[in-house]
Each structure stands twice: as structure tokens, then as C-alpha cells.
Amino acid sequence: MQNTKPHAALLSSPGMGHLIPVLELGKRLVTNHGFTVTIFFVTTENFSKSQLLKQTPCPDLLNIVLLPPVDVSSLISPTTGILAQLAIMMREALPQLRSAILAMEFRPTVLIVDFFGTEAMVIADEFNMLKYAFMTSTAWFLALTLHMPTIDKAIEDNHVKNQQALLIPGCKSLEFRDTFEPVLDRNDQMYIEYKRMGVEMQKFDGILVNTWQDLEGTTLGALEDEKRLGRVAQVPIYPVGPLIREITPGPKSEVIEWLDMQPIESVIYVSFGSGGALSAKQTTELACGLESSGQRFIWVVRPPIEGDSAATVFKTNHGTDDTPDFLPDGFLTRTRKMGLVVPLWAPQTEILSHPSVGGFVSHCGWNSALESIVNGVPMITWPLYAEQGMNAAMLTEDIGVAIRSKSLPTKEVVGREEIEAMVRTIMDKGDARRARAKTLKSSAEKALSKGGSSCNSLAHVANDCETAFK
Numbered sequence: 001m002q003n004t005k006p007h008a009a010l011l012s013s014p015g016m017g018h019l020i021p022v023l024e025l026g027k028r029l030v031t032n033h034g035f036t037v038t039i040f041f042v043t044t045e046n047f048s049k050s051q052l053l054k055q056t057p058c059p060d061l062l063n064i065v066l067l068p069p070v071d072v073s074s075l076i077s078p079t080t081g082i083l084a085q086l087a088i089m090m091r092e093a094l095p096q097l098r099s100a101i102l103a104m105e106f107r108p109t110v111l112i113v114d115f116f117g118t119e120a121m122v123i124a125d126e127f128n129m130l131k132y133a134f135m136t137s138t139a140w141f142l143a144l145t146l147h148m149p150t151i152d153k154a155i156e157d158n159h160v161k162n163q164q165a166l167l168i169p170g171c172k173s174l175e176f177r178d179t180f181e182p183v184l185d186r187n188d189q190m191y192i193e194y195k196r197m198g199v200e201m202q203k204f205d206g207i208l209v210n211t212w213q214d215l216e217g218t219t220l221g222a223l224e225d226e227k228r229l230g231r232v233a234q235v236p237i238y239p240v241g242p243l244i245r246e247i248t249p250g251p252k253s254e255v256i257e258w259l260d261m262q263p264i265e266s267v268i269y270v271s272f273g274s275g276g277a278l279s280a281k282q283t284t285e286l287a288c289g290l291e292s293s294g295q296r297f298i299w300v301v302r303p304p305i306e307g308d309s310a311a312t313v314f315k316t317n318h319g320t321d322d323t324p325d326f327l328p329d330g331f332l333t334r335t336r337k338m339g340l341v342v343p344l345w346a347p348q349t350e351i352l353s354h355p356s357v358g359g360f361v362s363h364c365g366w367n368s369a370l371e372s373i374v375n376g377v378p379m380i381t382w383p384l385y386a387e388q389g390m391n392a393a394m395l396t397e398d399i400g401v402a403i404r405s406k407s408l409p410t411k412e413v414v415g416r417e418e419i420e421a422m423v424r425t426i427m428d429k430g431d432a433r434r435a436r437a438k439t440l441k442s443s444a445e446k447a448l449s450k451g452g453s454s455c456n457s458l459a460h461v462a463n464d465c466e467t468a469f470k
């Protein structure tokens with residue numbers, strides 16, 4: 001029988017942080033709107049589907065196609081920034097995407113690409129598909145991206161040369177220290193690729209963004225004003241978030257069993273995303289700061305940037321003490337009663353949704369920030385790379401759910417005393433940021449529920465996709 005609902009192809013760039021919201025968007029299109037969805041995931045190395053499903057379990061709702069890694073070594077150099085590398089990988093993967101779509105019996109009529117995949121619009125045009133971009137970050141970041149073509153001179157003259165704050169319509173002024181690095185050097189390939197993405201996105205049939213009206217209403221409203229003023233193209237913008245990874249039922253992990261034994265909102269969770277690592281000195285300061293705060297904690301530890309990766313081979317400090325070299329002597333023994341040190345990876349969404357967790361030290365990857373907000377957990381921001389500095393500014397100065405260090409974690413070492421003080425502040429039950437996070441938790445639930453702003457936004461997109469090909 002001919003399927004009367006649209007088939008959407010979703011293209012994700014490499015990285016779990018990019019794939020997770022794309023998968024969640026796909027699941028919603030299937031379950032709420034009856035779409036058929038194929039996810040194309042551009043891989044960087046030999047990455048098996050079972051590996052992927054282990055990290056990102058999803059029911060058999062989606063057809064997942066892994067596009068094999070393309071060799072881009074001749075196109076990049078050791079100095080090519082990560083944004084440019086991802087853009088190049090996505091460009092080189094386009095022939096595979098084209099062949100895969102050509103080979104499909106039930107051809108997709110809609111293409112949804114993440115931020116790095118905007119060049120795939122040529123394929124959408126070739127196959128007469130509707131084309132949507134999916135900004136898996138904030139409306140703040142979308143505003144910067146869409147304004148790049150018009151504010152690039154101001155960036156150069158004021159922000160880069162004089163380190164003045166950057167004014168992006170609808171956003172609080174952005175301090176130089178929080179800037180998105182690719183905007184800093186107009187001769188760098190990252191700058192060129194980033195600006196191109198901002199131009200291309202405006203030619204799409206719509207832009208979906210992983211935020212919601214209540215969270216970033218000012219920025220979203222300003223984008224509408226900018227469209228009326230002709231400074232941004234008339235591209236519809238759909239806030240459809242927060243789309244975060246769902247918890248899949250299964251046996252309880254060791255970490256969750258430990259959390260079950262802790263008092264309500266007594267544990268601070270510390271994690272720097274899927275790849276973030278600290279320097280050796282910073283790792284020591286963090287360990288000492290956590291210990292002296294006396295606060296219960298879960299810390300997902302990676303070897304220091306300059307360290308030996310084999311050093312991470314240690315067990316969660318439940319049983320024996322095998323404190324690795326990069327932690328203070330005897331740390332695992334001394335903290336055994338108050339905390340868990342987990343090597344490399346922890347079930348983050350399960351942890352953040354546990355009632356015993358009351359705070360999060362986060363690198364501010366947008367998935368992590370959303371996972372914290374939807375669980376009403378206030379944060380200490382610790383931005384490391386990409387747009388995380390902007391996210392940290394937005395979470396502290398605009399949304400009001402976080403605090404941050406006076407030092408800049410990527411450039412300076414945040415000292416143990418300051419860490420201890422920040423932990424005490426954010427874990428204080430009466431702190432205003434906790435109340436704000438709880439308000440936003442309800443607001444997120446409302447946005448996604450039937451009749452809520454994000455639910456309606458996605459329904460609008462789904463409806464346009466259905467009517468376009470009737």
C-alpha cells in the first residue's frame with residue numbers, strides 16, 4: 001500500500017552531540033506525525049550501528065543509514081579548525097547521500113539537515129524536496145549565524161580589534177571572552193564556512209531550532225523583527241525544543257543505584273560532554289575543590305589533555321582504590337563515602353533526572369544544558385569549545401539558571417577555593433537559580449505537550465510537508 005505520509009531524510013554531522021537531537025526530532029516526526037524517517041549519519045571512523053544504538057538507544061522507529069567515513073586528510077591541515085573540518089566532511093559526503101537517496105524506492109520528499117549540512121540543499125533541489133535546517137543549539141546561536149553576513153564588519157572593527165562586546169539583535173551583549181571563535185579571523189576557513197552556513201540557511205523552507213518560545217522568546221521575537229526590517233531573510237523559524245534523549249527503560253546502573261541511596265538534591269554532577277577534557281592542573285584543582293566543598297558528587301573523569309589516555313583505566317570508586325596518577329594521592333579512598341568518580345562516560349540523562357541530583361558542573365554543550373533545564377537542575381558553567389561560551393553567557397546572564405567562574409576555563413585555571421565556593425552556592429536549596437530552573441522545567445513540559453508552542457511549531461512543519469506534495 002502506498003504510504004500517504006511524507007518520508008523525511010534527516011542528515012546529521014559527526015558527533016553524538018549532533019546526532020542525539022536529530023534522532024529525537026526523527027522520533028517525533030514518526031510517533032506524532034506518522035512520517036517515515038531515514039537518518040543519514042556521516043561517520044568519521046569505522047562506526048558500527050550497534051555501537052551507535054548502545055550510546056543512543058532508539059526503538060525501531062527510524063531507518064538509520066551510516067554514511068561511511070570519507071578521507072578528508074588531503075583537504076585539511078593540523079591547523080584546520082573543527083568547524084571547518086566538519087564542513088569539509090559533510091561536503092565530501094554529499095555524493096554518498098545523493099546515491100543513497102537515488103537508490104531508495106520510497107523517495108524522501110523532505111530533507112532536514114543540521115547546521116553543518118547546509119550544502120546538501122543542492123540535493124534537496126535536485127530531487128525536488130522541501131528543505132529545512134535544524135539548528136541543534138540555541139536561538140542566540142541562530143541569531144549570530146543569521147546575522148553574520150550583516151554584522152561581520154562590526155565584529156571585525158569593534159569586537160576583534162577592540163575587544164568590545166558584540167551586539168547581536170535579541171541577545172544580551174556578548175563579551176569578547178564568550179565569543180564563538182570562528183568569527184574572530186575573517187581569513188580563516190572556519191570563518192568562511194560559518195558565514196556561508198548563515199547565508200545558506202536563509203534559503204531554506206524553514207529553520208527548526210532546539211529551543212522553545214518561553215526560554216528564548218526575546219531572541220526569537222527579535223529575529224521576527226529583523227526579518228521585517230530585511231536584515232534577515234523571510235525564512236520561517238520554528239522553535240521545536242527541547243528535544244533531548246529519552247531515557248530507555250533497563251536495568252539500573254551502578255551509578256543510579258548509588259544515587260538511590262543519597263538524599264534529595266544532595267549530589268552535584270560533573271561532566272564535560274562527550275569529548276571535553278581538562279588540563280592536569282585543572283583536574284587537580286577540581287578534585288580538591290570538590291573534596292573541600294564536602295558536597296556529594298558524581299564526576300565523569302577523562303585523562304588530562306596532556307596526559308596518557310591509558311591512565312583512565314580505573315574503576316568507579318566503589319570497591320578498591322586505584323586512584324590514577326592524574327588525581328590527588330588517595331583521592332578515591334578519601335572521597336569514597338561522598339562521591340563517585342566514573343571513568344569516561346556515565347548515563348547522563350538518567351543521572352540528571354534523578355531526584356538526588358541538585359546541581360551540574362557542565363561544559364554547556366547544548367544537549368547537556370537542555371538535559372539540566374528539563375530536570376530543573378541549576379548549573380555551574382564551564383565552557384570549553386564551540387559555542388559553549390555563548391551558551392554559558394546565555395544561561396547565566398539571560399536565563400538565570402547558572403553561575404560561572406570569574407576565570408575563563410579554557411585560558412586560566414579555575415582555583416580550588418573558587419570551585420568550592422561555586423559548588424556551595426549552586427547547591428544551596430534557597431538559591432534563586434534553583435527556583436528558576438524548576439520554573440523552566442514546567443515551561444519545557446508545557447511547550448512539548450499537546451497544544452504547547454513547540455508541539456504546534458513541529459505540527460506546522462509536518463503540515464507543510466504533507467500539503468506540499470498532495
Ligand code: UDP
Nearest residue numbers: 017273274275345346348349365366367368
Ligand atoms: N553524554 C552522556 N554521558 C557522558 C557524557 C555525555 O550520556 O558521560 C551525553 C549527554 O547526555 C549529551 C551528549 O552526550 O546528550 C553530549 O552533548 P552536548 O551537546 O552536551 O555536548 P558535546 O558532547 O556535543 O560537546
